[in-house]
Amino acid sequence: MKLSKKQAVFESEVLMRFELFNSLFMTLPFYQVKHTGTLLPFFTTHCERGVEEKLDPEAIIESFFGQYEQYVGESEQIDLLFRIIQYIERQVVLFDAVEDAAFRKTGRSDEAGLLDSVLKQTENNKELRERLLEKLKDFSLRIVLTAHPTQFYPGPVLAIITDLIEALKRNDINNIHLLLQQLGKTPFMKKSKPTPVDEAISLAWFLENVFYPVASAIQAKIDDEFDLQADENRQLVELGFWPGGDRDGNPNVTVESTRRVALLLRTILFRCYYRDFRLLKRRITFKGVEKYMDILQQLFYENSFNPTHNTDNEKPTIIHNLNQIKRVLIEYHDGLFVELVDDLLRKVRTFGCYFATLDIRQDSSIIRQTHRYLRESHADRVGLAGDFEQLDETAKQNALKFEVLDLKHGEDAHALVADTLDVIRLIREIQQSGGERAAQRFIISNCQQASDILELMELFLWSGWHTESLHIDFVPLFETVDDLKRAAAVMESLYTHTHYIAHLKRRGNKQTIMLGFSDSTKDGGYLMANWSIYKAKVELTAIARQYDIDLVFFDGRGGPPARGGGKTQRFYASMGEEIANDHIQLTIQGQTISSQYGSLDTANYNIEQLLHAGLTSHIWRKDGDTLSAEKKELIDFMAQVSHEQFLSLRHDPLFLKYLECYSPLKFLSQINISSRPVKRNADRELRLEDLRAISFVTSWSQLKQNIPGFYGVGSALKRAEETGKWEQVRELYETSGMFKTVIDNCMMSMSKSNFGLTSYIEHNETFGGFWKKMRDEYERTKRYVLKLSGSSVLMENYPVERESIAMREKIVLPLLIIQHYAIKKLQEGNLSEKDSKVFSKLVTRTVYGVVNAGRNLA
Template sequence: MLGEQLGRVIEDYGGAGLLKDVETLRRSVIRARDADVHERKTEAIVASWPVERAEEVARAFTVYFHLVNLAEEHHRARVLRERDGRGPQPESLAATVAELQRKHGRSRLMEMLSCLEVHPVFTAHPTEARRRAVVTAIRRVGEQLNRLEDPRSSDAERREAMRRLTEEIDSLWRTGQLRTSQVTPLDEVRSIMAVFDETLFRVVPEIYRSLDWALGPSDAGLRPPLAPAFLRFGSWVGGDRDGNESVTSTVTADTITIQAEHALLAFEAATTRIGRAITVDAATTPPGRDLRRRLAALRAAAPERWAEVEKRSPAEPHRQFLLHIADRVRSTRTGAGEAYRSSSELIADLRCVQVSLAGGGAPRQAYGELQHLIWQAETFGLHLAELEVRQHSAVHARALDELRAGQAPSASTRDVLSTLRTIAALQARFGSEVCRRYIVSFTRGVDDIAAVYELAEQAGGKPPVLDVIPLFETVEDLRAAASVMEDMLGLAPVRRRLDKTGRSLEVMLGYSDSTKEVGPLPATLALYDAQTELTAWAVRRGIRLTMFHGRGGALGRGGGPANRAVRAQAPGSVAFRFKVTEQGEVIFARYGNAAIARRHLEQVASAVLEASTAATRSEPGARFAGLAQEIGSAALAAYRALVETDGFAEWFARVSPVEELSRMRIASRPARRTKGNALDDLRAIPWVFAWSQMRLNLPGWYGLGSGLDAARLEDLRRAYASWPLFNVMLDNAEMSLAKTDRRIAARYLALGDRPDLAARVLAEYDLTKKNVLAVTGHTRLLEKHRVLSWAVELRNPYVDALSHLQLRALRALRAKGTSSRERSHAERLFLLTVNGVAAGLQNTG
């Protein structure tokens, strides 16, 4: 249906000729999957069009993928709703707590839930290639789809919804797909706010309510809740300044202001709505002692004002106090009047009303919508998400060197000190939870942690409360992680925080850079070993250790299904706590739709509970340690033989669109850490993004084939059957291979004039595919994932169309003698195809 409406819109816009050209290319790329002659015909078709027509065709395929993604999202949400009506789904919290109670008993289950923490962190370097205007236009199309699918709609309403649907698709077609200015950090902040406003603020209490019902269905909503508020959200958006000079201390302060504005507006609206609805009379529901005391104090402090309140809500003390809370929330937002200094103050006021209602014989009012609001306050605080600051260890080292030498501080050092003062000021206004975690990227030793604490003392004013978190990103640093954590215990600021937090510490493990450094298989094994060593260290030292997983959306950056990733962690490392980055297009894919967001968070929470129980803490990894060493060494040798070949970085720049991508206005963060052209300077995100645009997905599988080739097939099959880490790793590689297109990739590789490197890459792809199929026992890729396999096969030819258009654009951009007008059109065509390929592949970076 959506495709038909898009066809009408295209024809209305560009006439039958444009629609014919789109259809000609569509049929040609489908035929090209079976015969090389059609591949050459496809190239000829694409080359024959004026660049303006090529842009229009690229727009058509890009908008098509936006609509396909929307249709799939709506289908998933509909299926989830239908399944929910048939009882608890597998991997839901309701199903998981029932199973855990059966195995471990009620008392142990409640202990587990009291320890549960799931902590997604939205990051500041997205690969979300769509403009916000495009996202909004897609959302409007979705609203009309909902109206069409609503069984309560009349025929007239459906006709109007269909008319509006076509109108919104027309608007999407006419909306500019490309950004005209560089994205700023605050643009990224505002983009993320949509997820909180439109999804998470509503979904979070629904998750808690579902869990509460599962724990006590007979009296749910009539008693104090059994479900704890186990979700916490964090953000690096506006706080991550590693290699991004655009993120200043002013940006960080503005970020918290924006976040708080959204949170406080939501709390103000919810409190006002609930206050107006709770009209229970003092005669039927007498207020409790604490509420009477608070009301008396308010009356004494402002008798005239409170007389007006009592006049509007006579004999309705609960309503009066709730509307007073709404006024305080408003004052917190505007800075005028009596503001809340922390979320704990807000929660205390809400609980006062709740206790009074319950004591007055109105448990439904006490534990209904009011409980939802309390859960939201416990989860989001006054600031929506904790803003985490990240900076590179080398920046801190330079700052300390300057200060110790008595030099005038450089701009970089001034910003470090200003950032620390800003954190202190934000904590004074919103409480320490607003911005407490400080990530040190490329931590090499304990001095990198001590530097932040020393700088905080020298920043001026009262130092902020900080939990400085080491981020280990290279294989060498991962191996040293436990040793560095041990050294951290010798730092006085760390010991003071341990006393305050019940001996809690956090460590971050970087997936992206380790994978770029040594390849997917050795990096996965190094991360697993680091988790194992850190878990043992924490047990020895009595530390409550949270491991923060810096995973990307793409498979080459630790991506893949999050719930399966949880189960594949080293035994004992989860311990009822799971913290993970959510990056790029994954944020909107997982949290843009309410039903999908709820399912995702429940699956992750369920996996955390299951992975943390004693029954699952066996150690298959120890049994396969020799195998892991064998295949890891072979995979590392193959990967390094490729990336350490003389001229590899220059070849990669020619065969990939990485240099062109670095000029895109996708994110505020530069593609390179420095202005150099070495491979080490290139960030992991554009590295993965470029390979995905080439349709090769090399970071997700390269070296794996050689690694598997070094071991006996029987041993590999045993590991696949009984070791979750190995099973998940191969399944993710299988997905990455399925999304690779060898034919299209070969055309990109031919741009490099290094047939030796091109042949090596394609040979490793063939070897990896052969060995993965042999180990899994599958006859074709994604054989056990019928729906996903069908979706990939259906999408691939349409992505091919965009890849051919992208190759044309790249050749034009790199050709000598190209006029400024031709270059401008070629750049537009290139950027359109990047958007389209990203939409078609879905997990890009």
């Protein structure tokens, strides 16, 4: 098959260069076991052949050792497997670096879908230009970094990757050789679980090294293009942060960790400012600026190196002094170096004294528990009926008084209750130090009724906050299929509630609603989850417009296709007239952070793609993006069929047993990558409803079955064909950007699947039929999505991404064989305690490389 131009470039710039530098890397003598680098290619080929022959992992590995016993004695076999894991982990890093270094050449960073293309398309059209400018006044993009446990690269490794990318761009062979040696000797693993503060430090690396320069550069491009006047309230790219604030199901997040993370964000930001200021100081050495420079020198230095918890918001002081310096330069020094002042001014207006908004999140059940505690412990002051819990929803809403009180908790308060009340008070301190945007949102997980929001609002007023100065946005999170169905009714109750609507008016009539893909995918399957969220957005938008509310959707997409991610920008570009799309807010998690925002080039590209999607959906809205009643009915029909298929699998008594038996699910809690438990209610037996969606998706991705990303889609398309709806489905795919993206992301998940890896299970007496059921749905889905898209292979329209995935899957195949081998040995039992620990460690170590290579798997 003839290669496309993009494929040819990818092959020469990425694949060939990776093979070249990999051959160099493989010769470096890092580890004490001889021949590791030499044997790895043979081991990889042996694994590929074994999978083709449908051998089980134990047979594959033992036959390899038998074939190469002259190189690997029996006592060295397990050590060799560990060394192979270490090599492959670093091969993944090398491939990441080579690919990122070639990013501008491989066709994925061309102007299509970037800001420059919007600017060029509108520069000669006055009407479009005015529409774009009007849109920019209100539009914003908020990227929220979450604390989910799949970001494996520690800070030192991220720094090596950054340096390696730059060396690869320059073809600096000597430096590349040194960096590969450094990479080989730098530990990837942590000996103990990180705290929430450790997680924040890890993710803050991206804030400091990537988002700080990229977000301000993009803002500068827009400001310069339109000659916009400085506006401290207009911020195009915003940042959000969850580590240290997200306490939902994570008892390790405490008030103290929240306080420390808020200070950490401020301190790192001021160090960024201080570095920029030092450059400013070297250049601006003229008369008339000394006083202002001295003030800024003291301010930046003290906040960078002598930070304290009790600090004030210094943003007005910084801006005042920078403006005075700018004035002196313009009036007396011909504006020399004024662009350096403008750059720092822009950054201060963008990041303030907080860097990223620290979101607070807690489950609705804890909010109710906290409200009940204060009602009962301060019954004489609160004055609510003792039977409050028995009241229906309307009566509860009417009973709440929203009085300003100052109620404290006692030592008898449950730890989570005390934490909730303490963090409500802490938010005010954080706002005093960093400004309102430092911590302005409280997200209520598992929000099921309006009183969940109203009770939280009352908790703030009972904790010393005042009605007129309650600078907090209360954000409901709707996630399960049932919660999404109720969402519009819940919000209408809030929009018609006297106290809440008064609060919204004080907040500029802006309401943020979070919609989560994680539990909806686990709950309803891939197609139903996407459709349920889309329908909820339509209904929520209609209600908001009815009550004149400026609605902001905050999407908990994460990044993986199995949870709404993948080609995310295409979703935002396809939002029709029925869905509010004036602001884009989404979570980015785990390895998706390092893959999409790990370098300046990739971060700039992905941010501009999202901005382009939001802007063009307003300016060049396509007719097919607003679904007709017939098209909605068609998608609903397919979603129901898909849902039925997924539920039949999920309710199979073997479902959870299969995951526990063949995937590393039980071992995820042993991996030192997160402060967060693998499941809620950690003290009771594993149940599917308690299992966190990340653990759920990760387990399927390690099996290379990716059930959450495709299961049921094939059955839905087949039923549509059988009932004479195929031509309608084909037209839907060609005209609806939303539906096309759902199918394309499904193909991405399937491209990262490999049922051949587990084909040996087909003949298992217990699980054979269950495995075959999943494999058959995979084949059915593959057949129908190819037919629908007119393709001969999965992801045919994305050749570069397809080639990248194929190479990554080839690299990690040995890891998967080792993982499944170790799990099988543990399942068989009859191991000593020492051997059990060794094989358990083999399992957990392989997870790292597989997830990192997948880039948006978990």
